[in-house]
Amino acid sequence: MNLGIFSQRTPRAVDQYGAPGKGNSTAISAVTIVLILGSWWLVTQLELIRPLFLPSPEMVISKFNKIACTEYYVEKLLTAVGARAEVEAECHGFSEHTLHEHILWSLYRVFSSFFLAVVTAVPIGLAMGMSRLARGVFDPPIEFYRPIPPLAYLPLTIIWFGIGESGKLFLIYLACFAPIAINARAGVRSVSMEQIHAAYSMGGSRRQVVRQVVLKAALPEILTGMRVAIAFGWTTLVAAEMVAAKAGIGVMVLNAARFLATDIVFLGIVVIGAVAFVFDLLMRRIELALVPWKGKV
Amino acid sequence: MTSVISLRHVGMEFPALQGLGSVRALEDVSLDFRENEFVVALGASGCGKTTLLNVIAGFLSPTSGEVLHKGTPVGGPGKDRGVVFQKHALLPWLDVVENTEFGLKLQGVGSGERRARARENLALVGLSDFEHYPIYQLSGGMQQRVGLARALTCDPDMLLMDEPLGALDAFTRENMQELILDVWRKTRKVVFFITHSVEEALFMATRLVVMSPRPGRITHEYDLDFCNQFFESGNARKVKSSSDFIKIREEILSIIYGEEVGEQPP
Numbered sequence: 366m367n368l369g370i371f372s373q374r375t376p377r378a379v380d381q382y383g384a385p386g387k388g389n390s391t392a393i394s395a396v397t398i399v400l401i402l403g404s405w406w407l408v409t410q411l412e413l414i415r416p417l418f419l420p421s422p423e424m425v426i427s428k429f430n431k432i433a434c435t436e437y438y439v440e441k442l443l444t445a446v447g448a449r450a451e452v453e454a455e456c457h458g459f460s461e462h463t464l465h466e467h468i469l470w471s472l473y474r475v476f477s478s479f480f481l482a483v484v485t486a487v488p489i490g491l492a493m494g495m496s497r498l499a500r501g502v503f504d505p506p507i508e509f510y511r512p513i514p515p516l517a518y519l520p521l522t523i524i525w526f527g528i529g530e531s532g533k534l535f536l537i538y539l540a541c542f543a544p545i546a547i548n549a550r551a552g553v554r555s556v557s558m559e560q561i562h563a564a565y566s567m568g569g570s571r572r573q574v575v576r577q578v579v580l581k582a583a584l585p586e587i588l589t590g591m592r593v594a595i596a597f598g599w600t601t602l603v604a605a606e607m608v609a610a611k612a613g614i615g616v617m618v619l620n621a622a623r624f625l626a627t628d629i630v631f632l633g634i635v636v637i638g639a640v641a642f643v644f645d646l647l648m649r650r651i652e653l654a655l656v657p658w659k660g661k662v
Numbered sequence: 663m664t665s666v667i668s669l670r671h672v673g674m675e676f677p678a679l680q681g682l683g684s685v686r687a688l689e690d691v692s693l694d695f696r697e698n699e700f701v702v703a704l705g706a707s708g709c710g711k712t713t714l715l716n717v718i719a720g721f722l723s724p725t726s727g728e729v730l731h732k733g734t735p736v737g738g739p740g741k742d743r744g745v746v747f748q749k750h751a752l753l754p755w756l757d758v759v760e761n762t763e764f765g766l767k768l769q770g771v772g773s774g775e776r777r778a779r780a781r782e783n784l785a786l787v788g789l790s791d792f793e794h795y796p797i798y799q800l801s802g803g804m805q806q807r808v809g810l811a812r813a814l815t816c817d818p819d820m821l822l823m824d825e826p827l828g829a830l831d832a833f834t835r836e837n838m839q840e841l842i843l844d845v846w847r848k849t850r851k852v853v854f855f856i857t858h859s860v861e862e863a864l865f866m867a868t869r870l871v872v873m874s875p876r877p878g879r880i881t882h883e884y885d886l887d888f889c890n891q892f893f894e895s896g897n898a899r900k901v902k903s904s905s906d907f908i909k910i911r912e913e914i915l916s917i918i919y920g921e922e923v924g925e926q927p928p
Contacts, residue, residue, distance in 0.1 A: 559751030562721055567765030567816050568741035577768070581755050658754035661798040 420628035425635070428628045431457075432617075433464035459629060460620045462612040468636065470612040474605065475598045478534045482541035482594060487587055490549025495579065503546070511543040515601045519608070528609035540601040541594040548590025552583030585652070585659040592648045599641045664732075666819050666852045667695040667718060667743075672727035674713055674878075686877035687713040688724070693871065693880065695820060700846055700853045700889060702867035704860065706918060710878020711856045715824050718854060719745050731819075741769065744813030744851075746823040750805040752797045758808055759784065759793040765816040776815075783811040786845055803834040810845065820852040827862065839866055840898055843889050860914050864888055865902060872917060882917060884910070 381387065402422070408414055409421035416424060430436065434456035443449035456463060462470075492499035510518075515536055526532030556579050564574045606615030614633050621629035652659065674688035687710045695701055703711045716722040718729060720739040729736040731743070739745075744765075752761045759780050766776035784790055787807040797805060806826050813821055826842075827835045839862060846853055857863050863870055865888050872882040892901045901907060 557749070557751060559747045559749055560753060562719070562739065563745060563747065563751045563812075564764075564768065565721075565739040566719055566741070566743060566745045567768055567812075569765075569768040573768050578753065581753065584755075656755070658796065658798050661754070 424628045471614040478537035486545035490546035493550040494553025533605040536605040540597040544593040545590040552586030556582035585656045665694040668730045669693045672724045689877035700868045702863045704863040705873035709873040709875040744818035748825045783814045823855045
């Protein structure tokens with residue numbers, strides 16, 4: 366295997382000579398993942414680190430089963446199909462909620478904020494790209510708040526909205542808004558002058574040119590903005606759930622940390638990572654379906 | 663013969679980059695485009711060919727003079743003047759036939775009729791078998807043919823072509839010259855065609871306009887007949903290697919190179 370950055374060996378027939386980073390890296394990534402999980406298991410098995418600092422994989426899995434009430438639901442299912450007389454297992458969850466309730470609460474918060482951000486930031490970003498007035502109006506506030514970490518204005522959202530759901534949604538909404546607006550604005554620039562001229566010279570009105578040419582041409586960048594935004598949304602979730610939330614993956618992690626339940630902290634992190642990863646895969650599929658021309662013209 | 667488009671003393675000045683004075687891109691250009699004409703503008707870079715085309719298309723307003731379409735002043739782009747661009751300017755989210763019918767869709771023509779007219783024009787440029795191809799899977803020559811079919815589908819009085827063959831390889835380019843002439847003969851549109859290939863200009867034009875830079879203006883006009891010779895013989899190489907063709911080609915080359923070494927045009 367050649368691990369060099371720049372290959373100076375004789376290239377194989379199908380390779381470009383000197384192309385940086387060529388070749389498929391999936392197998393290497395698989396090895397990395399196995400090594401990380403393996404050394405995690407080995408270190409805890411040999412008791413080199415105390416479980417308070419690094420719980421073993423088995424502990425995390427058993428916590429998953431306990432909080433997700435795996436046994437309870439399996440027995441319930443068996444009872445329903447008549448293979449079992451009654452449900453004996455108990456279901457307590459963690460912080461008075463089961464794992465899927467935590468996940469659903471967090472999904473609800475992230476996706477409703479994300480949805481609100483999409484329906485407002487896309488039109489505003491497009492307007493910024495197409496109109497001097499809109500750009501002049503929206504540029505200063507967006508550029509001002511964008512680099513501020515959400516934790517810094519978290520207290521402000523509590524003062525304004527109280528400790529209910531709206532403050533949490535607002536915090537995540539702000540995190541999602543800026544990347545979508547900025548990408549939509551940049552997307553307007555990906556339409557070529559010739560495409561606009563062509564539409565006008567075929568009798569198009571300004572409204573038609575905006576809707577049928579500019580908007581379509583901006584779509585790839587809008588989708589990129591949405592991918593970035595949803596990642597920001599997950600990042601901000603834990604901060605949003607720091608204040609007076611009863612359920613949510615962030616709440617679960619924060620409460621677990623308070624009781625030094627490191628295994629649950631691990632579980633929460635893995636769950637957030639997994640959900641975010643699945644959504645990113647989904648977005649890539651959507652991209653492929655909606656904008657198959659991306660990067661080809 | 664009646665003029666479809668007339669330019670009357672058209673001048674165009676752009677502010678200079680350093681903010682001092684201005685650049686005269688066009689000076690006192692008067693030109694008539696009559697029925698069935700194939701007018702080719704030829705000149706070195708910066709002689710105002712593209713500016714002239716943009717003024718006729720309505721993408722630019724001249725700073726002096728006027729452009730008339732059948733006697734009425736032109737106030738902006740319109741479907742009576744179709745444009746074929748140097749880079750195809752097609753819409754990648756539409757397939758070949760959807761791109762071709764796009765103009766009629768903008769004009770509110772019903773889907774059945776616009777599909778039929780798009781198909782006719784795709785057949786005219788030889789792309790009937792590629793109706794549902796995405797445009798990014800076509801070669802450069804085929805993309806330009808879609809651009810031509812798209813402009814024709816709006817049935818304009820005049821076709822404006824801004825170096826449509828400039829980005830193509832030499833073989834494709836010669837084939838496209840013949841295809842464009844063929845389309846012109848069948849549709850009888852007035853064509854304004856820009857190029858900086860002398861041979862292409864001579865081969866295709868019924869009237870050749872030679873332009874010169876600083877300020878951009880028309881210095882010579884020729885009435886030509888080589889395209890009709892091609893229609894009669896069907897042999898482009900024979901036309902291009904005839905002694906008449908070579909003689910006038912050398913004459914025009916000496917005009918253009920003469921300017922480059924600083925001689926005054928006659």
